[in-house]
Amino acid sequence: xxxxxxxxxxxxxxxxxxxxxxxxxxxxxxxxxxxxxxxxxxxxxxxxxxxxxxxxxxxxxxxxxxxxxxxxxxxxxxxxxxxxxxxxxxxxxxxxxxxxxxxxxxxxxxxxxxxxxxxxxxxxxxxxxxxxxxxxxxxxxxxxxxxxxxxxxxxxxxxxxxxxxxxxxxxxxxxxxxxxxxxxxxxxxxxxxxxxxxxxxxxxxxxxxxxxxxxxxxxxxxxxxxxxxxxxxxxxxxxxxxxxxxxxxxxxxxxxxxxxxxxxxxxxxxxxxxxxxxxxxxxxxxxxxxxxxxxxxxxxxxxxxxxxxxxxxxxxxxxxxxx
Numbered sequence: 001x002x003x004x005x006x007x008x009x010x011x012x013x014x015x016x017x018x019x020x021x022x023x024x025x026x027x028x029x030x031x032x033x034x035x036x037x038x039x040x041x042x043x044x045x046x047x048x049x050x051x052x053x054x055x056x057x058x059x060x061x062x063x064x065x066x067x068x069x070x071x072x073x074x075x076x077x078x079x080x081x082x083x084x085x086x087x088x089x090x091x092x093x094x095x096x097x098x099x100x101x102x103x104x105x106x107x108x109x110x111x112x113x114x115x116x117x118x119x120x121x122x123x124x125x126x127x128x129x130x131x132x133x134x135x136x137x138x139x140x141x142x143x144x145x146x147x148x149x150x151x152x153x154x155x156x157x158x159x160x161x162x163x164x165x166x167x168x169x170x171x172x173x174x175x176x177x178x179x180x181x182x183x184x185x186x187x188x189x190x191x192x193x194x195x196x197x198x199x200x201x202x203x204x205x206x207x208x209x210x211x212x213x214x215x216x217x218x219x220x221x222x223x224x225x226x227x228x229x230x231x232x233x234x235x236x237x238x239x240x241x242x243x244x245x246x247x248x249x250x251x252x253x254x255x256x257x258x259x260x261x262x263x264x265x266x267x268x269x270x271x272x273x274x275x276x277x278x279x280x281x282x283x284x285x286x287x288x289x290x291x292x293x294x295x296x297x298x299x300x301x302x303x304x305x306x307x308x309x310x311x312x313x314x315x316x317x318x319x320x321x322x323x
Contacts, residue, residue, distance in 0.1 A: 035078035035116060037154070038096040039162040042297040045092075045121040051297045053165045054095040058151035062126025064102065065144055066134035067119070076117035078157065087136060090117035090128040095162050097155040102127065103148045104137040111136050114155050243295035244313045245286040247302055249276060256282045262305050266298065288315050 040052045068084035076082050078096040089102070094115050103110040113133055120128040127149050131140060139145035154161050247263065250256035256271070263269040263286065270285045286302065289295035292312065299310045 033080050035076065035080035035097065035157055036159040037157045037161050038078045039165070040077075042293060042300075048121070049296055049300055050092045051300045052093045052095070053301065054162050056151065056164050058094065058100075058149070060126055061105070061146070061148050062124065063144055064104075064127045064129055064134075064137075064139070064147040064149075065120050065122070065125050066129045066131055066140060068131035078116050080116045082117060082130070084131040086130060087111065087113045087133040088117070088130045089113050089115045089133060090119035091115045091126075091149070092118055092121065094151065095154060097157050099152045099155045101148075101150045101152055102129065102133070102137065103150075104139060105146045105148055107138050109137045112152065116155075242315055243287060243289045243292050244315060245289065245295050245299045245302060246311050246313055247284045247286060247307045248309055249274060249281050249283045251276060251279055251281045253282075256284065259284050259307070263302065263307075265305060266301055 039054060042049060042051045044050070067090070071082050072084045074082055076088075076090070076096075080097075082088070089100070091098070091100075094100070096116055096118075098115040099112060100115055101110060101112050111133065113129070115127075117128075125144075127147065129137070134140040134145075137145065137147070247259065247269070250259060260269045260271065263284070267286060270287070271282050272285075274281050274283045286298055287295060289298055295312045299312050302310045
């Protein structure tokens with residue numbers, strides 16, 4: 001009898017052992033997985049171009065949304081596991097993972113969190129928070145909120161951290177310049193190329209960026225300086241890529257200088273004197289870029305610096321090709 005009971009007990013213990021698994025997290029969610037550092041190349045979602053960049057001074061205001069059940073337990077863009085009940089976030093362009101501060105501008109609540117995923121890809125939404133983060137900021141019931149997102153630092157991850165892709169522009173030192181008592185129109189004769197360009201079909205007139213608040217236009221004393229941007233006769237021209245990024249055409253010197261300083265955060269700007277409706281102006285460009293995708297990415301970064309009228313032009317479009 002005792003033998004039968006012992007055998008039965010052994011069988012029950014064996015069955016229990018076979019049906020027992022190590023404890024798991026919900027659908028893989030919330031595990032301590034640490035992903036890899038990731039920045040990534042420009043990409044398109046729903047026809048919109050997104051340009052990942054590492055800007056240590058990133059500080060934006062926009063609309064936040066949140067995500068939960070549909071993505072719970074699934075891998076994030078840098079190889080971690082999304083858990084709706086843990087505080088985290090997705091962002092379309094920040095380096096992964098990033099530590100950011102998110103402030104709900106509607107109620108003043110603020111939290112620091114880890115950005116380890118890409119998104120949102122709806123309209124102009126700025127950031128997608130986990131459900132737990134949305135609850136912490138007090139907008140989970142509403143779905144959307146106006147927030148401020150401030151980059152703090154790269155967070156812990158595996159691999160090699162990315163280098164910043166955006167740097168601070170250094171202020172251009174002021175240089176005293178003589179201003180004539182009676183400034184006259186700028187003569188751009190020295191700035192014209194030596195050979196007349198081939199005639200083209202009727203084209204739209206050059207669009208100038210007007211700045212009515214500027215104190216003065218380009219001074220006559222600056223004519224020689226403006227002309228110095230034109231290539232000397234016989235000078236070698238740099239190799240051209242396939243596209244230019246044209247930022248704008250400025251008729252006021254103070255605005256032109258400010259644009260050049262701001263664009264230095266991306267790369268040194270190329271400038272050349274032009275005539276706009278008979279007025280002297282400066283055209284400002286970036287590049288040339290090796291291909292259209294690279295040019296589009298550069299144009300998007302310029303727009304984020306405050307130049308909404310950026311256009312991308314093929315290098316062989318009949319525009320000036322001097323460096």
